[in-house]
Each structure stands twice: as structure tokens, then as C-alpha cells.
Amino acid sequence: MTFQTPIRDMRFLLDHAAGFGVLEKTGAYPELSEDLVAAILEEMGKFCDQVIAPLNEVSDREGAVLENGVVRTSPGYKEAYQQYVEGGWSSLAFPEEFGGQGLPSTLAVALVDALNAACMSFAIGTTLTTGAVKAILHAATDEQKKLYLEKMVTGEWTGTMNLTEPSAGSDLSAVRAKAEPVGDGTYKISGQKIFITYGDHDMTDNVIHLVLARLPDAPEGTAGISMFLVPKFHVNEDGSLGARNDAHCIKLEEKMGLHGSPTCVMAFGDNGDCIGTLLGEENKGLRNMFVMMNSARLDVGMQGVGIAERGYQRALAYAQDRKQGRAPGVKSGEMIAIYEHPDVQRMVYSMKALTDASRAICYANAVAYDLAHSSPDEETRQKAKALEGLLTPISKAWSTDRANEVTSIGVQVHGGMGYIEETGAAQHMRDARIAAIYEGTNGIQAIDLVGRKLQGDGGAAVKDFIAEVRSEAKLLEAANRDDLTHIGARLLAAADALTASTEWLLDAAGKDQAAVLAGATPYLKQFGNVAGGYYLARGAKAAALYINEGEDRDYYEAKIAIAHFYADNYLTEAVSVTDSVTAGVLPRLDPEKLSA
Amino acid sequence: MTFQTPIRDMRFLLDHAAGFGVLEKTGAYPELSEDLVAAILEEMGKFCDQVIAPLNEVSDREGAVLENGVVRTSPGYKEAYQQYVEGGWSSLAFPEEFGGQGLPSTLAVALVDALNAACMSFAIGTTLTTGAVKAILHAATDEQKKLYLEKMVTGEWTGTMNLTEPSAGSDLSAVRAKAEPVGDGTYKISGQKIFITYGDHDMTDNVIHLVLARLPDAPEGTAGISMFLVPKFHVNEDGSLGARNDAHCIKLEEKMGLHGSPTCVMAFGDNGDCIGTLLGEENKGLRNMFVMMNSARLDVGMQGVGIAERGYQRALAYAQDRKQGRAPGVKSGEMIAIYEHPDVQRMVYSMKALTDASRAICYANAVAYDLAHSSPDEETRQKAKALEGLLTPISKAWSTDRANEVTSIGVQVHGGMGYIEETGAAQHMRDARIAAIYEGTNGIQAIDLVGRKLQGDGGAAVKDFIAEVRSEAKLLEAANRDDLTHIGARLLAAADALTASTEWLLDAAGKDQAAVLAGATPYLKQFGNVAGGYYLARGAKAAALYINEGEDRDYYEAKIAIAHFYADNYLTEAVSVTDSVTAGVLPRLDPEKLSA
Structure with a gap:
């Protein structure tokens, strides 16, 4: 099946459902113009269709593997990621002072849509970095920014989010990972984290972990959690890579889907030598986490949209191709495409309606985020901030619940073939299933x-x-x-x-x-x-x-x-x-x- | 996780939702009594809990395989199937004259519930035989009955349903398999069938295929389809096995779930030597098929109930075991079981409500079937027949749609662990997914x-x-x-x-x-x-x-x-x-x- 980024639909919903045009009027994005948006979407579509979409099926069969302590990603991921970096896709919406392109986040969110439709397990590796960059922008010292930010903005290094522990899932008050001051301004980190997406991989030279842990004197509960920046490789002052840090992937989870995305159990300080720096204030780690998390939640909603789109396109193509039965009242003659049957139209239209609706919600959420950050008018910013807050849980949860439904309908449209893995429809359903679970x-x-x-x-x-x-x-x-x-x-x-x-x-x-x-x-x-x-x-x-x-x-x-x-x-x-x-x-x- | 057949719930719904008691009053089942039903359910529970349920997880990892032209079932299947036969479970509701126990079908349907909850991929192998026996009872000659029926009633041989071809899925008018009269009353069968559940396996000495095919002069469309009985091994007049018939499994499908159930591509007559006999009248194959199919549809609805029950039990156990968070308004102290959170209760109650509702519908359907066949009163039979007809598509479709939902909620209750295959929740969701597709x-x-x-x-x-x-x-x-x-x-x-x-x-x-x-x-x-x-x-x-x-x-x-x-x-x-x-x-x- 040939995947095609739905550029026209994306543009239509950006403009006419989500009110993207309002961002141009803020004056905060001097480069922004209709033509630029058209050009970006066009290039985005080419990149996703030609470079990313072909990774999808092979990565389901040949997922990421842990070999001799090193995570090797699926065939083609490393090369595709290089093109992602070289194309400047990582930096679309980051500040120009750190190597970004200063465009609205909404365009980056549209990219998340397209990337996830093309290959969800590849895409998730890029969005974690976005969240980490936002947390660093929010809370880092100038020195931390200098050492890490530019390479993360360009995507040369990726970021991770290390929150969950076996006993601390939804309830972060139970976080037990420790951070002890060394005395030179750094901290010795120890503990285990689970479900760490792209916790290790071979696509970049370095991986920057943001880790929730407790200082020795920290109060119990969430008021005692701090965030630490823990690089896989230490970074020298001149930006070159130093020694390997004691932060290792010790296991990959066997999951229902998303096989191309390495889900790591991470061990910090097993050899007593994991060093990190404090990100933001002591015991205020949850603040940074929410910056990262809110970004991630919208991106997960967008994952739902993307995987629903992919499932929808596959089902639509199959419904046109597969011939069974005849029109109501017709008893003989050639069989017709199943798309012509009212019940199949119902399934296809349901998929389309739910995909477009969740896409529109997520885009509106993104526009509200941008407006809250960029409008020159205080009242507009406040209103947009409130709308963003409201839409974030809906983007995340509604889109992903509906993605489960849409990808399951996609299997149904295929009939018996939908249950056969070779067909590809089942993969979308299996891949989609995680999105309703993670990031809250x-x-x-x-x-x-x-x-x-x-x-x-x-x-x-x-x-x-x-x-x-x-x-x-x-x-x-x-x-x-x-x-x-x-x-x-x-x-x-x-x-x-x-x-x-x-x-x-x-x-x-x-x-x-x-x-x-x-x-x-x-x-x-x-x-x-x-x-x-x-x-x-x-x-x-x-x-x-x-x-x-x-x-x-x-x-x-x-x-x-x-x-x-x-x-x-x-x-x-x-x-x-x-x-x-x-x-x-x-x-x-x-x-x-x-x-x- | 320890599975327990929900005997008490089954009995409660049989008696108080489905009105099972009415069957005793028909006088058609002289052996039937409250005590007998209690004893059967008790034994059924023991058998399913102790013998069948332990097969479930291993069969997902080590599914059926095709080796040198022979299908080998998952570890333990063959031995468990022997116990199934020896325990008399296959023959519960078949006529006594052919070795059955003459009990209501409703009890056999309850067995389907319990078996599927214990291990869906094992259970499906038994229910296909039920449908085949019903078709044979409906349409076979005395000689066919003599040769095949008793061993199928006892389960010593299993039956299959060979309908689907690559171009003939929902639309059977496109069936192309052929049957040419040999001249001695037998027919030479040729063609390929796909999606044949337990088309071959190593659990029994023989497999009896019921195959839809066309006679040379058959009219186009569904009015030209006949049904043939095609044994894997020919059967001699004394009941001993004769030569191997030219009916072979040539491929097993790789499916999203139900790995323990061999889904075969069957080749009939590839060597020009597949011999079968006509079952019922020429060109009237669909009549028998509907006998078989109606039985199978209720059984598939029951599969939905069974797999929902299994997913529900696992989620309920996890919700009691897993501790996260605190009660509303409580800020510190021990974490509580997630079962105590209102949103988790909502999930668990949804699973229970939908499972019980679909179980009750299917049981009522079964009681209507029995009443339609056994009531001494013509009007009662007619009314029951109409109700059975009405409930069959609902049993099949509603129960299996809800099973998809229930098993997916089951994954959700487990949070991140639900997406890890080792947990087992994902398997139920993958296994369940086929039930909304097959048998129509x-x-x-x-x-x-x-x-x-x-x-x-x-x-x-x-x-x-x-x-x-x-x-x-x-x-x-x-x-x-x-x-x-x-x-x-x-x-x-x-x-x-x-x-x-x-x-x-x-x-x-x-x-x-x-x-x-x-x-x-x-x-x-x-x-x-x-x-x-x-x-x-x-x-x-x-x-x-x-x-x-x-x-x-x-x-x-x-x-x-x-x-x-x-x-x-x-x-x-x-x-x-x-x-x-x-x-x-x-x-x-x-x-x-x-x-x-």
C-alpha cells in the first residue's frame, strides 16, 4: 500500500477548523506566510512518503534489539534519521537563538501528524526530544543550554523522559531514584526507570536523559522530586563528547506493537558512576516535567491521529480494491468493490470522520499553544492558555481512544485478511494501542x-x-x-x-x-x-x-x-x-x- | 493469573436471565435435573481450570506449526484434547442414538463459554466439530452417518468447515471449487480453500472436511453450490481407517492472535485424487451450510463472552493487586489498590456488565434453540424459532464487538504493563479480534x-x-x-x-x-x-x-x-x-x- 501524507486535508483543517491564520497576524513569526506553509507541507509530505513510510512494515517484523548492551534500531532507521536531521525537520519550531527556525509549534505538530502516519515507531523517537528541549528551555542554566541545547534542537542528539519506575507509574509520588550531591555542583544518580522510549539507540552520538529523582533530604511525595539532566556521554566544554556515563539500557520490553521503538529498562548508576546536573530548582522537578509532559500529551494525541490516518488510508484502498457481492437488489453479474456497500461506506466514513475530528482538535490545541506564547495581547494569551489547558487532555485521550477504534475498524474492513499480519492492518491496531496508555x-x-x-x-x-x-x-x-x-x-x-x-x-x-x-x-x-x-x-x-x-x-x-x-x-x-x-x-x- | 470458570455466574444467568428452567418442563430431556446441571457445571469448571486454562499462554508463544506437510499443535493440546474426549465433553448435547448424551444444547453452549474463557485457540477446535455434526445430522445418508457420525459425536474425529476461497469470502456465489462425479457415487474434489480453522492437526486420527464445491453442470451463483464430505483418511466399512485422501494443509496463516489455532490453506485434489461424497442434495449446499453456520455463529458469540471473561478476570485481579495513588482528598500515606479508584471501578464494572450482558444474550439464544427443537407445543416452537433467528446475529456480532471492547479495557486497566506481552492482557485483545470477523x-x-x-x-x-x-x-x-x-x-x-x-x-x-x-x-x-x-x-x-x-x-x-x-x-x-x-x-x- 502506498502511503500519502494528506497534505490537503491537513492544510484545510489547519486553516478552516483550527484557525491557523491567526498566528500570522500576531507578528511573532515574521517568516510565516501562506506560501511558506504550503512549501513546508509539500516537502514534509515528500519526506514522510518517500523516506519514513517505507520503514513501517519492516520495523514491525524486525524491531529494535539489545545486543551486547547496545540498542540497534530497525533496518533503515539510522539513515532515515540522518535525513530527518539534515532536512532541518527537528528544529522547525525552536527559537532561532539555539539553531531553530522560529516557526509556530503548530507546524511541528503537523509534522508529528505526518511522521506518525508514515511510521509511528520512528516518529516517537523524534517527539521525545521536542519535550526535552522544551523542558531545558524552560529550566536550564545558561551553561546547560550551551552544552546541550543546540544539538538537541537540530536533532543531532535525542532526548528522553525518565519518569516511571516499577512502583511509580501514574503516581509519581512513589519515585525512588536518588541523586546525591557530589560537591562540585553535579549529582550522583542511582535507580532504575522503566518504559523509557528510545532510552538507547544507534541513530545519534548522544542521548540526553531527563531523570526524575530525589535529593537525600527531599520531602516525601511529589514535593520532593527533582529533575536531572543525565547525558549518555558527558560533554566537554568545547562540545566534544567525553566519557560514557553510567546510564545503560539493560532490557527491551516485548510489546504488543510499536516494535520499532525501543522501550528500555534504564539502569542509572549500577556501577556507582552516573553523573548528572540539576535541571531547574531542587524539589521542583514536576514543574519541568509538566512542561515536557504537556508537549508530549499533544504529541501523543497527534500519534493517535497519525496512526488512524494510516489505518484509514489502508482500509480505503482495500475497500476500493476488494470485490465481493452486488448492489442491493442485484442478483447476478460482476462483483462490486466493497466500498460500494453501505455498511462498508459507514465504516470508511467513520474512520475518516473520527480521524479528521481528532486532527482538528489537536491542531486547534496547537494553535492555542502558539497563541498563548506569541500573541501580543495579554487577554488573548490568557484565553488561549485556558483553551490549551482544556484541549490538552482531550487531544491526548479522545484522539487515542478514537485511534484504537479507527484502526480496529480498519482491520474489520479487511475481513479475514485483516487478521493476517502480512496485510498490515493489524499492525496499525497493535501500534495504536499504547497511545491511550502512556504519557498519563x-x-x-x-x-x-x-x-x-x-x-x-x-x-x-x-x-x-x-x-x-x-x-x-x-x-x-x-x-x-x-x-x-x-x-x-x-x-x-x-x-x-x-x-x-x-x-x-x-x-x-x-x-x-x-x-x-x-x-x-x-x-x-x-x-x-x-x-x-x-x-x-x-x-x-x-x-x-x-x-x-x-x-x-x-x-x-x-x-x-x-x-x-x-x-x-x-x-x-x-x-x-x-x-x-x-x-x-x-x-x-x-x-x-x-x-x- | 489463576483462571476460574465463573460457574456461579453462569448458573445464575442460565436460570434467571435466560430461563433455562423451561427446558426441563418440555419433557424432552428426561435426564435433566437441577442436580445434574450443577454437577456438570462443577466438572466443567474443574476441567477448564485445571486442564485447558494452563494451555493458553504457551500456545500464544508456541503456536501451531506446519512441518513436512503436517500440522503440529501447541504443547499440551493433544493430551488435553484426549481428556476432552474421554471426559465425554464433546457429546453432551448430541442424540443418544449416535453416542451422545441427549442433553440440551444450552449446556454445550455453556461449555463453549467456559472452554473459550480457559483457552480460546483450543476451544475453537472443538466447536467446528459441533457445527459439522449438526450438518451431518441434518443432511447425511444413513451410510454417511454410520461411517462418520459416532466418532465425531465423541470427538474422536474433528470436523471442519471449508467455505472460503480467496475470491469468495462474504460472497459465496463466487465459490469455484469443483466436484466431478466419478461414477460410483463419489466425487472428485478440486480447489483451494482458505482460513480453514483446524484444517489439519495432530490431535485426532482423522479430520472430516465439509466442503462447498460446484458440480459440473451447476448453475451460477449460490444456487449451484453443493456440500461434500471429504475425510482426511478414507474410512472402511468396518470403521477402520483407509488410504490418505488428497486433502492437505499447504500453509498456515500468521495471525494477529489465536496462534494456537491452526488456520490452514487447504488444497483439495492437487494430485488429482481427492474423493468425497455428496452431503445432502445437489446444489443445495447452502442449506446445510446454514445449519452449520447458525450453530457456529452462536458459538462465536460465546467465544466473545469467553475471551471477555478471561480478560475481565485478569484485569480484576490486577486492579486488586496493583497499588497506585490514594483516595480522593488523601494526600499521603500508603498507596491503595487501583481497584479503589472510581475510574478503575468504572472500567472493571464496564467489563463485567458487558460480559454478563453478552453471556445472557447468548444463553437466551441457546435456550430458544433448544425450545424450538424440543418443545411439545407447536406455537412455543415457532415462537422460540423466531427468537432464535433474531438473537443469532446479535449473539454473534454484539458479543464479539463488546469482547473487543472488554479485552481492550483489560489492557487499559493494566496501564503500561498491559502493552507488554508477558502480562497476558494483550493476548486476550489479539485473540478476541478475529471473532467479529469470521463466521460472517x-x-x-x-x-x-x-x-x-x-x-x-x-x-x-x-x-x-x-x-x-x-x-x-x-x-x-x-x-x-x-x-x-x-x-x-x-x-x-x-x-x-x-x-x-x-x-x-x-x-x-x-x-x-x-x-x-x-x-x-x-x-x-x-x-x-x-x-x-x-x-x-x-x-x-x-x-x-x-x-x-x-x-x-x-x-x-x-x-x-x-x-x-x-x-x-x-x-x-x-x-x-x-x-x-x-x-x-x-x-x-x-x-x-x-x-x-
Whole structure:
């Protein structure tokens, strides 16, 4: 199957769903222009289609391996990564003073989309570096920046995120890794970390680990966690590489998918000689972690979008190719492509609608991030910051839940062939499955949404968002096309349902957090359904304008039709979810009585 | 993880959801008694827990292999299969005149549940034989029965179902395998079949293939398909084995899961010497196939239930074992089991509710099958037959869709560990994935539901079913417990929504089948949600009676609580689905414009 980066769809959703154009008006990106964006997307597509996509299938069969203490990546990864660095793809959205190109993060996020669609297990190696760079920009000393930053910005070195330990998964208060001051400003690090993505590999000369650990006198809990910068190879003042640090990959996990991505058990200081430097303030490691984590969460949402896109393209191609059965009422003659069957169209349209909706949410999230950082107007920045905070758990969780669904539908479209590994559809489903788990499980995202994001400002950001959705819905309801009117009405009903859930949760918040927490996951689902419908509705409205201008009608009609399909299936679904959100505290059932 | 067949839950749902007791009253099963059922379930549990369950993990790593033209099954399979035969498990529900035990099929279906929970890839090898025996009972000559039936009833020989060819998957009209009369009453078979489950293996001395093929003068399409009985080894008149037949496994598929089940490409007559006999009438092969297929469809639904049960048990055990975080509002101290977190309870309860609901639907389907065959009353038989027809596509499709969901939630409960193969949760998800595909994809089931089952009798069977649901709902609404009243109200609202969908579909049926077909999949989902809620409601009502009698309160309270949870999450979900069912014809979108 030939993969093609969906440049046109990406551009359409950037412009008409996510409002990317607003960034140009901030003046913060002097180079930014429509032509530049077009050129970047074009080159991005070529690179992903020609260099990255061919890595995907072989890396599933020949995954990363640990040999004699060294991780060897899948065939072609090292060479492709070189091209990634040489093409300047790593540095798109980093500051020019550290070798970056100073473009909006949104473009880097679009790159994450394309890279993940091309090859998810390759792509994840690049996004961890992005998070590490952001944490270093946020917290590092000038000396640390001088030593590490430029080579990480260019991608010559990669970064990792070392949080999880066997007993410290979602609950970082249980982190036990240690850091003891040596006396010269450095620290001796010791401990084991698990699930470290690209913790070691052979694509670059150095790997920069950001490691959560405790100082000797640190308080218990998350208030006693610091972050340390631990290079694989020490770096001399002139930038040359020094001695090998005592930070080693001691095991690779055997995973359900994503075989091309080395998931390492990392041992720090097993030989008593792991040296790192403090990143940021003592005991304030979680602050940096959240900088890194928020970036990573949006990128994981984007992974969901990318892998859904890949699964979708494969299913669409198969549905056109595979012939079975005849049209309703036709008894004999040639078999038709299964794409012509209504039930298969339903599957394909579901895949497309969910992929586009999650893409639009993630892009809008990225634009909000950029606006929060670059708008000259304080109020705009504040509003954008609030929207970014709100959309981050939704980008992460909703997109990845839907990616599981989309890639599974992709298997279904293939019938029996979907279950055969050779076909490739099953790989996308297996690869996708991790995204709902890492960087904070989707349950944790839902708790973030109903907790910090909803209750943190007494519901202000949520209410602002719903108000925007309602006003968009009313615009569509008043349109002079029946399909837009229909979408508008569906969106309004879904927004009403979301409002009801929101009010119930805000009310419950003052009384019983257990009731709020019990409703968290359905609330996130409902929110995502509404947000996806909102952004697709914006796209549909824009598409209607292009149709009136007479341009490429079929493309724009399809955009409206997919938004319509989404409205009839996912905005309607959102309406009933209020009953699940507001069902209240779950009784604690004795587990012994639950399995008998 | 220790697996335990959920005997008590099975018995509870048999008796109180599916109405198993009615079978004793038919008088058709003189041996049947409460004590016998209890004894059988007890022994079944021991056998599955001790003999079958230990096969599961090793068979995923060391799957079936093809070596020198012979299929070797996973370690322990052959020995376990011997015990299966010796224990008489194969013959439970077959007629006594052919060596069976003459018990209701429902008990055999419960065995399928337990076997699949213990080890799905082992279990599937046994259920294909059941379907083949039913087809032979239905259509074979006395001589064929004499030669083959008894050894298949006891399980000494297994059966297969050879339908699919590379171009004939869902559309059997494209079957191209040939059968030429030899002149002595036998036929020379030639052709290739794919996806043949247990097409060859080393567990028994012989394998009996039922093969769809065309006679030389057969009409085109499905009206020209005949069924042939093709043994792996010919059978002499005295029952001893004769020459090897020219029917060989030439390849095993590499699948996403179910590695212990050999999925064969079968070559018939590659050496010009494959001999079979006609089973049933010329060109009427599809009739036998549907006998076999209906049995297989319920069994596949049961597979969904079984694998969901296994995933559920593993997740429940992990949730009690794994410690992370603290209760809402508690900031320090020992970490608690994740089972104590409301969001994890939601996941576990979802798994339990969906597993029990699909189990109840499948059991009710089995009881309807038995009643249709054994009731002394003609009207009862007719009604049961209609219900069986209605429930079969729902058992098959809804249970397996939900099994995908349940096993995926099971991975999620495990967090990062869920993605590591060693944990075992991922295997259940990979194993489950095929069940929504084979024996007619779930899309085909939905089309069967809105076509033959709904339109075949002008909606009579569906309306009868909904009337039953409504009357049950009203009983619950009038109960003197708030939880039952609540469940009743939810059930009534869902039944109303299903009625609206049904009426719309019946109306559309006269005008536009494309609109009906577009609504098929959401209709099946809605129907399954309502049916599951109905059977759980029956169970809840019975549980309330036991509570009043003061017995084992916690168990029965949990049964009511799970039905309540189901009502708040899946009966509510059913309400909104009407909007998807009734959305009408999908526009045909140009695929070129859908991926850009």
C-alpha cells in the first residue's frame, strides 16, 4: 500500500477548523506566510512518503534489539534519521537563538501528524526530544543550554523522559531514584526507570536523559522530586563528547506493537558512576516535567491521529480494491468493490470522520499553544492558555481512544485478511494501542479534565468554550444549506448536553469528588465528541463558501458530508452521555462477589 | 493469573436471565435435573481450570506449526484434547442414538463459554466439530452417518468447515471449487480453500472436511453450490481407517492472535485424487451450510463472552493487586489498590456488565434453540424459532464487538504493563479480534438482522421481543426497590428508542434498501444494548428476591448494581442510536476526494 501524507486535508483543517491564520497576524513569526506553509507541507509530505513510510512494515517484523548492551534500531532507521536531521525537520519550531527556525509549534505538530502516519515507531523517537528541549528551555542554566541545547534542537542528539519506575507509574509520588550531591555542583544518580522510549539507540552520538529523582533530604511525595539532566556521554566544554556515563539500557520490553521503538529498562548508576546536573530548582522537578509532559500529551494525541490516518488510508484502498457481492437488489453479474456497500461506506466514513475530528482538535490545541506564547495581547494569551489547558487532555485521550477504534475498524474492513499480519492492518491496531496508555493514561487525562481543568477556574474556560460552540452552531443553523442547518442543530443539542454535564459536575465538585471522578471518563468522551463536531462544523462552513465559489466541488462536498455523518453519529452519541456522567458515585462492589 | 470458570455466574444467568428452567418442563430431556446441571457445571469448571486454562499462554508463544506437510499443535493440546474426549465433553448435547448424551444444547453452549474463557485457540477446535455434526445430522445418508457420525459425536474425529476461497469470502456465489462425479457415487474434489480453522492437526486420527464445491453442470451463483464430505483418511466399512485422501494443509496463516489455532490453506485434489461424497442434495449446499453456520455463529458469540471473561478476570485481579495513588482528598500515606479508584471501578464494572450482558444474550439464544427443537407445543416452537433467528446475529456480532471492547479495557486497566506481552492482557485483545470477523463479519450479521430477520416476517418477531422487554421493564418500574425502578425506567426508554428505529426501518424497507443497509450496524448495536439490558434486568429482579430471602446478600446486590451500571451506561447509550439508524442513505463520496 502506498502511503500519502494528506497534505490537503491537513492544510484545510489547519486553516478552516483550527484557525491557523491567526498566528500570522500576531507578528511573532515574521517568516510565516501562506506560501511558506504550503512549501513546508509539500516537502514534509515528500519526506514522510518517500523516506519514513517505507520503514513501517519492516520495523514491525524486525524491531529494535539489545545486543551486547547496545540498542540497534530497525533496518533503515539510522539513515532515515540522518535525513530527518539534515532536512532541518527537528528544529522547525525552536527559537532561532539555539539553531531553530522560529516557526509556530503548530507546524511541528503537523509534522508529528505526518511522521506518525508514515511510521509511528520512528516518529516517537523524534517527539521525545521536542519535550526535552522544551523542558531545558524552560529550566536550564545558561551553561546547560550551551552544552546541550543546540544539538538537541537540530536533532543531532535525542532526548528522553525518565519518569516511571516499577512502583511509580501514574503516581509519581512513589519515585525512588536518588541523586546525591557530589560537591562540585553535579549529582550522583542511582535507580532504575522503566518504559523509557528510545532510552538507547544507534541513530545519534548522544542521548540526553531527563531523570526524575530525589535529593537525600527531599520531602516525601511529589514535593520532593527533582529533575536531572543525565547525558549518555558527558560533554566537554568545547562540545566534544567525553566519557560514557553510567546510564545503560539493560532490557527491551516485548510489546504488543510499536516494535520499532525501543522501550528500555534504564539502569542509572549500577556501577556507582552516573553523573548528572540539576535541571531547574531542587524539589521542583514536576514543574519541568509538566512542561515536557504537556508537549508530549499533544504529541501523543497527534500519534493517535497519525496512526488512524494510516489505518484509514489502508482500509480505503482495500475497500476500493476488494470485490465481493452486488448492489442491493442485484442478483447476478460482476462483483462490486466493497466500498460500494453501505455498511462498508459507514465504516470508511467513520474512520475518516473520527480521524479528521481528532486532527482538528489537536491542531486547534496547537494553535492555542502558539497563541498563548506569541500573541501580543495579554487577554488573548490568557484565553488561549485556558483553551490549551482544556484541549490538552482531550487531544491526548479522545484522539487515542478514537485511534484504537479507527484502526480496529480498519482491520474489520479487511475481513479475514485483516487478521493476517502480512496485510498490515493489524499492525496499525497493535501500534495504536499504547497511545491511550502512556504519557498519563486516558483515565488520568479525564481526571485532569474534571479536576484541574474544569474545577481549577470554576468552569470558566469550559463555559467559554461551550459558548463558542453554541454561537458556531447557531451560525450553521442559520445557513442556507440544509446540511449545514442540520449539523448546526445537532451541534446545539450536543452542546446543551455538555452544558448539563458540566453544571452537574461543578455542582457535585463541592459535595463529593468521588461522584465527579466516576463521571470523568464519559465526560471526556462527551467533550471530545462535541469539540470534534465543533471543529468539523467550522470546516463545513468554510467548505460551503468554496463550493459557492465553484472550486473543486467534490472535495468540499465530501468535507460537508463527513461533518454531516459525524453529526448524525457522534454528536448524537454525545447527547446520551450526560446520563452516564451524572449517574453519580459508583457503589464499591466486593471484588470477590464480582467473579464467581 | 489463576483462571476460574465463573460457574456461579453462569448458573445464575442460565436460570434467571435466560430461563433455562423451561427446558426441563418440555419433557424432552428426561435426564435433566437441577442436580445434574450443577454437577456438570462443577466438572466443567474443574476441567477448564485445571486442564485447558494452563494451555493458553504457551500456545500464544508456541503456536501451531506446519512441518513436512503436517500440522503440529501447541504443547499440551493433544493430551488435553484426549481428556476432552474421554471426559465425554464433546457429546453432551448430541442424540443418544449416535453416542451422545441427549442433553440440551444450552449446556454445550455453556461449555463453549467456559472452554473459550480457559483457552480460546483450543476451544475453537472443538466447536467446528459441533457445527459439522449438526450438518451431518441434518443432511447425511444413513451410510454417511454410520461411517462418520459416532466418532465425531465423541470427538474422536474433528470436523471442519471449508467455505472460503480467496475470491469468495462474504460472497459465496463466487465459490469455484469443483466436484466431478466419478461414477460410483463419489466425487472428485478440486480447489483451494482458505482460513480453514483446524484444517489439519495432530490431535485426532482423522479430520472430516465439509466442503462447498460446484458440480459440473451447476448453475451460477449460490444456487449451484453443493456440500461434500471429504475425510482426511478414507474410512472402511468396518470403521477402520483407509488410504490418505488428497486433502492437505499447504500453509498456515500468521495471525494477529489465536496462534494456537491452526488456520490452514487447504488444497483439495492437487494430485488429482481427492474423493468425497455428496452431503445432502445437489446444489443445495447452502442449506446445510446454514445449519452449520447458525450453530457456529452462536458459538462465536460465546467465544466473545469467553475471551471477555478471561480478560475481565485478569484485569480484576490486577486492579486488586496493583497499588497506585490514594483516595480522593488523601494526600499521603500508603498507596491503595487501583481497584479503589472510581475510574478503575468504572472500567472493571464496564467489563463485567458487558460480559454478563453478552453471556445472557447468548444463553437466551441457546435456550430458544433448544425450545424450538424440543418443545411439545407447536406455537412455543415457532415462537422460540423466531427468537432464535433474531438473537443469532446479535449473539454473534454484539458479543464479539463488546469482547473487543472488554479485552481492550483489560489492557487499559493494566496501564503500561498491559502493552507488554508477558502480562497476558494483550493476548486476550489479539485473540478476541478475529471473532467479529469470521463466521460472517459483524456487518453481515447486521444485514441479516435488518434483512431476513426484521423484514422476513414484517417485523413480527422483533415486535414480540420488544413487547416482552417493555412488559419486563414495567414490572421493574413497579418494584419496591429504587434501583429496580431506575433500571425499569432506563429499559423502557431504550425499548422506546428501539421501537422508533424498528418502525423507521420497516417503513424504509418498502422504499429504499440502501437506507436500511446504512442503518444496519447501529441498529444491531442498539438491539444488543437493549437485549443485554433486558436480560440483566431479569437477573436483577431475581437477585432482589434472593436478597429478601436473606441469602448471600453481597453477591445479589452486586448483580443488581451491575445491571444498574449497565442501565446508566449502555441503555442510555441505546437511546441516542436511533438518530444514527434513521439518518438515511449515505451519499456516495468519491474515494479520491476522501484522502487528500
